[in-house]
Amino acid sequence: MTTPKLRMAMIGGGRDAFIGAVHRKAAALDGQIDFIAGALSSNPDKALASGRDLGLPADRNYPSWRAMLDAESKLPRDKRIDFVSIVTPNDTHFEIAAAFARAGFHIVCDKPLCHTSAQARELCDIVSQTGVVFAVTYNYFGYPLVKQARHMVRQGLLGNIRKVIVEYNQGWLATALEKSGQKQADWRTDPARSGAGGAIGDIGSHAEQLVSTITGLEVEAICADLTHFIPGRRLDDDANLLIRFKGGAKGVLIASQVEIGHENDLRIRIWGDKAGLEWRQENPNELWYKPDGQPVQLLRRGNAYLSDDAKAATRLPPGHPEAFFEAFANVYLGAAAAMRKDPKASIDFPTVYDGARGVHFIEKTVESAASDRKWTSAQWKP
Amino acid sequence: MTTPKLRMAMIGGGRDAFIGAVHRKAAALDGQIDFIAGALSSNPDKALASGRDLGLPADRNYPSWRAMLDAESKLPRDKRIDFVSIVTPNDTHFEIAAAFARAGFHIVCDKPLCHTSAQARELCDIVSQTGVVFAVTYNYFGYPLVKQARHMVRQGLLGNIRKVIVEYNQGWLATALEKSGQKQADWRTDPARSGAGGAIGDIGSHAEQLVSTITGLEVEAICADLTHFIPGRRLDDDANLLIRFKGGAKGVLIASQVEIGHENDLRIRIWGDKAGLEWRQENPNELWYKPDGQPVQLLRRGNAYLSDDAKAATRLPPGHPEAFFEAFANVYLGAAAAMRKDPKASIDFPTVYDGARGVHFIEKTVESAASDRKWTSAQWKP
């Protein structure tokens, strides 16, 4: 049985962009999504040139997202794009997402969702009013063994969760790379485009989301120490947090971009009163399970002993490693299933609410870092 | 600048097939290849149904590869398919590949290439007569760090190669799985469809190709012990070989499908008189370099210190792991560049000659296993 393909437009992601190409490959991987329209840069000429590079048809290669919104809104339902994928710098997410969602288009939006909790609340309101699907590409959510970990926690294999250590170790900003004109470094260290958080926003938010996904724990209070080690850098490049979760669990969150020798080292360890779990993004096909008093077990992606949702998120047999693109594609698949209201597919992706909670987390971390009090209340209410 | 897409037809790979879907995703990953035609099963009804599943246009959804060959040959050059991807069981590769190559279509063919050296020679002859591009999907060839290893050997960092240990450890045939009706197990343990080699053909041939790619060494003589541990199994499920290479290097090759707990564990260690190298497919983003008298070095995919061809074979920055699909896609990209005669692209993929050498290797291994002499001459001449 053929599944009709969804029509995707992309906003941002033109020439020289990194993450746009990742989104396009991820969206294309399973043959369920066609990339048919774009407004690929805030610069109209660059937008159009980028669209031509990628073979977009001329009539849907837009000079701006406003032009796209205007034109696509006028097309009949069965012709127009199903959703936009927003991969612009963080400061523009809110305006674009709000506009398209209000117009009834589904949204896939990069993280962090937006700059302020007020914006985030407004996006949540629009979603609840319009009923559009709104996915936020916390891509690490898509790894099969993250789903397995979540499953094991939900099943009670860990017992009551006591402690979480989550780390996101990077080293690429250990020098003043932004002064060299490197595009990624430039905008990610610029508060106007990145928001109030540097490392904590860019990668700490992934760490927060991973904890939330796997454990379901809610942050109650935060004690943060934010540092920038590069003189003149305007945002933190190193963040260390103590966390108290509702119910008594304790956490440590480390997010750094000056830890030389670490590439994209997101890792999490969780302990309950029955067992522990450990997972690392750079070796994503392995999950360590540590039941009390017994040998440690190594669970590997693709095996029959895994949970149904971990198996459903897998495309290859054991030992044929899957990685970053497939996890990213799983977020698109989850969103696509929701857009299609597919009753059979598991609808499982990070939503606008995850995005809003993430923005709140960044805000509270920055607030805590500026405070002399040990603990800053940080509970988020949807 | 837009690259015109290549038009791919697939033969085999219909409903229930595993590897066909892998080929399609790999071919699609980089947006350079359109899958537009198919003859997806030897059963015409199943072929057509499978094509409909995948959204093939009715006029290019063929009931058989002969029908496809006939129809496509009649289309004008700029409409007809550029190449066929042959993913049928091994016993049919020869006939299909020979027919399409003779008709001037480029070929991407699964491995092993065919059943006999006589067939292999004929395919080589056709290729040299017609000039078609003929890629054999030794997919592990496509990993960036395999290219890095080859580069380091070629640069002389290892000195003269002395020893190679290559292993392909699997455990999925540790029971009589073929009696359960499992499709993969069924045809892979059937000499009529798989050829003379079991484990040695299915996975030992990958191991042989990996050695050849990285080291350039030529096999001179083989001493093989082939076993089937499952009573009644008609092909080897465990192969252990001593190898002598031209020039004096020694080798050990292990290919097994009864090593419980191993999934798809292809690994290689190489030593010269200056240094050693080690790589494992299940952890493909890491390469170990062991210079004499110095600390071992861990090279990781995506880093600036790697060779140009290793970097060109990469889509993501360090720490964002790439895996099986991307390596597979690299073989398609290499073949596609050759089909387009792209002067800028690195043309780098396993060819019909690699395939022929592999068939010869399987034949000589089986011959050695049946022999009482220690060494069976096994040199291959293109």
Next chain:
Amino acid sequence: MTTPKLRMAMIGGGRDAFIGAVHRKAAALDGQIDFIAGALSSNPDKALASGRDLGLPADRNYPSWRAMLDAESKLPRDKRIDFVSIVTPNDTHFEIAAAFARAGFHIVCDKPLCHTSAQARELCDIVSQTGVVFAVTYNYFGYPLVKQARHMVRQGLLGNIRKVIVEYNQGWLATALEKSGQKQADWRTDPARSGAGGAIGDIGSHAEQLVSTITGLEVEAICADLTHFIPGRRLDDDANLLIRFKGGAKGVLIASQVEIGHENDLRIRIWGDKAGLEWRQENPNELWYKPDGQPVQLLRRGNAYLSDDAKAATRLPPGHPEAFFEAFANVYLGAAAAMRKDPKASIDFPTVYDGARGVHFIEKTVESAASDRKWTSAQWKP
């Protein structure tokens, strides 16, 4: 040339004790120390019985440390013990060490040194007045690759230190083991015997010492969260600290005894502006060095490329693993060299000052945990 052996007496470490036997094996390993006297328990009968078990001569098998001090003080210099090894519960260290040091005996004392900074200061004063050698068995100090790490930091290979993450992960107190009568659990969770710190005192102090040894950094301020997860437990079983070091470096220190599946997992990561380092006690023969922009290097114990002090601390060639006992023995060797005033030996062991700094660290951590202010000043002055 024969080295005359040193005469050791042990206080504590009788029947059922764990750490006493470790000290005895460590002291004996290199044939430089003879164990010739003991007061092996606070219970006189048990003390004498334990001494008989271990073959102590009757006249130096003492019922109490006071009896030993009395008798040995009366012996001529060339007969009496050279030093006492104090392996009693923490609450008795001060009194015993002070008495023997005042009487001019050298001291090897288990950690933590004592209960209060006032006691620690007094011990330091006695040492400076009497000139006795006073070693504190921070045994992890003795690992060759810890010395290598210290050497690399001192050589400037890391540049300016920016960040340290040190962890001591254990899981053995994840249940209320002290209620089962287990001796170790019983006294280690009892403030009267252990002092103000639970996990932070027992293992967090090792972590602090490791940071100090390798980096030379001085703690400036601490922000601590101490928890006991077992209801009714009277001391922390989980400690998470943010640390600010003099000069601007930041730290995270984690010490836990409820992390199920972790055994004795002391590990440290250090980053400067040029490189990073990583070491784990459970795999002590490996040290990871991460120079910026280059492949990670794996340094292994026993190799010629290591520093002189790392090589001097080694007894076996590379690949013949050394472990816990040898590191422990190195602390004894260092203290023994100092006792002998051996001009050739490298005199290198943790002293009473390390012990005093550790007691201060525990006090300040407990103070911080009880405080609502984020940062508690914690600088230590010798």
Next chain:
Amino acid sequence: MTTPKLRMAMIGGGRDAFIGAVHRKAAALDGQIDFIAGALSSNPDKALASGRDLGLPADRNYPSWRAMLDAESKLPRDKRIDFVSIVTPNDTHFEIAAAFARAGFHIVCDKPLCHTSAQARELCDIVSQTGVVFAVTYNYFGYPLVKQARHMVRQGLLGNIRKVIVEYNQGWLATALEKSGQKQADWRTDPARSGAGGAIGDIGSHAEQLVSTITGLEVEAICADLTHFIPGRRLDDDANLLIRFKGGAKGVLIASQVEIGHENDLRIRIWGDKAGLEWRQENPNELWYKPDGQPVQLLRRGNAYLSDDAKAATRLPPGHPEAFFEAFANVYLGAAAAMRKDPKASIDFPTVYDGARGVHFIEKTVESAASDRKWTSAQWKP
């Protein structure tokens, strides 16, 4: 209760020797053996000087093993040495061991036991006639997790053994080190002192013993390829073997001293029809168990879930790593328990029969390497 100490004499192991010091530390570790006599070199002056270095009493510091044999034999039973530890080059083992065993002294002898099977048979005969304890220091036998592996095989957890891969990878002879005057390299590459095997004798024999210990399998036939990669070297520095075991199991044995970057990398993998096992000497506190269809399990030394003999061979709790010396000491402890006829101690050590089987294995490997036939019968009969 005090255990009376055993009196050990050492033959060989004087100044500059490596392995003698290892034996002395291993023998001393547990306080059950006193080193009281020696004939520490074949050069009488060096022998005496070495004994003085080590503090031997003058009257038992012998200029030669013959002098020792003579003098000790005349002492009353309760004064004379209990056993000799023979750590001389291989070529002298036979004569010394035979003489002392005939005189009723127990023996601990380094491996390989002797040069020829005829000698080995004679030693076995002497042992059965005299009833002396005769241990051969296959030291890797002493690791707790080797005992655990043996236990699991005996318990049937692996089912019928199908395959063994055992490797002993070293790189220290990758250059012509013997020409530099390095003492170890000099005698180990000299057939007169080392015997007919180079790498196969020095380290391949350890690999053979490890297989025998854990699996109990008996070698039936061997197909060997021996190489020396250094021009002019008189013994193999690289050995690769195919093995057929009685009962149908297959094996691969690799022993090399030219694999640059490998230090002392003895490792073994075993598969049965139910599960697999994996252990590595360089990381000896971990054992991997791979039950079919379930997650891989990591068993770690010191845990309660291990077998009794694995626990009895351990001195430290989990996570406090043990290593080479402790394993070596376990062989001494096993031999000592046998000498004492200790009914409570587990008597478990490699005997003269293991040594004899090892000599036979080396002989048959060398014979196979010289043969054109694929398989050389190699069954050993005690």
